[in-house]
Amino acid sequence: MAKQKALNIRQRGSLRTDLAYLSMLLPGLAFMFCFNYLPMPAIIMAFKRYGLAPVPKDFPIQNRFIYSLFVENPWVGLQNFQFLIRTPSMGDYVRNTVGYNLIFMVVGTVVAVAIAIGVNELRNRLAAKFYHTVIFLPYFLSWIIASYVVYAFLSTNGIMNNLLVNFGGATIDWYRTPRYWPFILIFANVWKHSGYSSILYLSTLTGFDQEVYESAAIDGATKWQQIRYITIPLLLPMIVLLQILAVGRIFGSEFDMFYSLPNGSGPLAKVTTTIDVFVYNALRTGAQLGLPSAASFFQALVGFILVLTTNFIVRRFDADMALF
Numbered sequence: 001m002a003k004q005k006a007l008n009i010r011q012r013g014s015l016r017t018d019l020a021y022l023s024m025l026l027p028g029l030a031f032m033f034c035f036n037y038l039p040m041p042a043i044i045m046a047f048k049r050y051g052l053a054p055v056p057k058d059f060p061i062q063n064r065f066i067y068s069l070f071v072e073n074p075w076v077g078l079q080n081f082q083f084l085i086r087t088p089s090m091g092d093y094v095r096n097t098v099g100y101n102l103i104f105m106v107v108g109t110v111v112a113v114a115i116a117i118g119v120n121e122l123r124n125r126l127a128a129k130f131y132h133t134v135i136f137l138p139y140f141l142s143w144i145i146a147s148y149v150v151y152a153f154l155s156t157n158g159i160m161n162n163l164l165v166n167f168g169g170a171t172i173d174w175y176r177t178p179r180y181w182p183f184i185l186i187f188a189n190v191w192k193h194s195g196y197s198s199i200l201y202l203s204t205l206t207g208f209d210q211e212v213y214e215s216a217a218i219d220g221a222t223k224w225q226q227i228r229y230i231t232i233p234l235l236l237p238m239i240v241l242l243q244i245l246a247v248g249r250i251f252g253s254e255f256d257m258f259y260s261l262p263n264g265s266g267p268l269a270k271v272t273t274t275i276d277v278f279v280y281n282a283l284r285t286g287a288q289l290g291l292p293s294a295a296s297f298f299q300a301l302v303g304f305i306l307v308l309t310t311n312f313i314v315r316r317f318d319a320d321m322a323l324f
Contacts, residue, residue, distance in 0.1 A: 041070075045293040046080055048073040080294035089273070094251075096258075097274040100182075101250045104189050105243060111194040113235060116201035117227060132202070136195035143256035146188065150261055154184075175265040181272055188261060189254070197242075204238045205231065240314060240321045248307040251299040252276060275299060 052064050053072040061067065084090055115135055122128040138146075153159045154174035161171040174180060208231070216226050253274035262272040273281075279292040307323075315322035 043293075043297055045069060045290055046297040047075055047077060047294075048290055049076050049079075050289040050293075076290065080290045081298065083291050084295055084298065087278075089270075090278075092270055093273055093275050093278050096271065097253050097276075098250055100185065100189075100253065100274070101246075103186055104193075105246050105250075107186060108190055108193060108197060109239060109243065111190050112197035113201050113232075113239065115194055115198040116205055117231060119198070119202060120205045121223070132195065132198070135198070138192045139196040141192070143192075143254075143260045146192065146257075147260040147263060150184070150188065151263060175263060176267045178268050178271045181262065181268055185257065185261065185272065189257060192257075200242065201235060201238060204235060208234055237321045241323060244307060244310050244314060244323045247310045248303040250306060251302045255280065 053068045055067045119128045119132045253276045255276040258274050262268040279295045311323045
């Protein structure tokens, strides 16, 4: 009886501790509910021809958006999706979105892991914090600011053209030459996000048992061998987890970057326009809201299917690395 009473007391204490931790989730859960789950019924806009309609006086909710969306607007089935398929340049937009994301995933992961390992290997912790802070700072810069920095380098009288002239070369009209922009966009994305991405890998590295490295050093393993045979295999679960999550965003793109950096240049549209930029441009030209809604629904659906598929494949090889 005394043991059972002591167990109940411990369970109540554990519950109080868990409630304290769970209460910290409330702001995030409230944000997720308001901005992710509450708007979900409006997904039917992708299957309707949306337009604002006057609300009858006897309707219980006097809101034009709600009345128009759920009552007045006619269903059009998959017509909005057919518009996406029939858009002449949609193949280019999908290619840009998926292609850039795949490159960002590969190059970004390699650079972020390299930064994390390099910072972790520095024995001077003050220097490590300084270098990582410098690399991390670009993440806080707006893409609008970054676009002005890029323009300062690539404009007609910019830094790059001045360097080319000084070395005896010819100037390049960067904003009318599409072939350079895949590399510019990849460099800009890696420059801005690698420092932030490396934080997750660095926090994982700091939790590794250092005795493993000491044993390897005693056995004669070089630093590169320790990284290759100890660090990278131990980091692999985190790398796989982040890639599974990244696959879910493969049909989305960083709108601010793709819209701001090309500076609205028409000749660059073929290599810089993604699905998100297309949706925004459609809204600007007055397209009825069902069309961009269909594009967003398509992105979300494909991302959801890709996450499930990727997680299933990972689980078949190693269940411990799977997301769920």
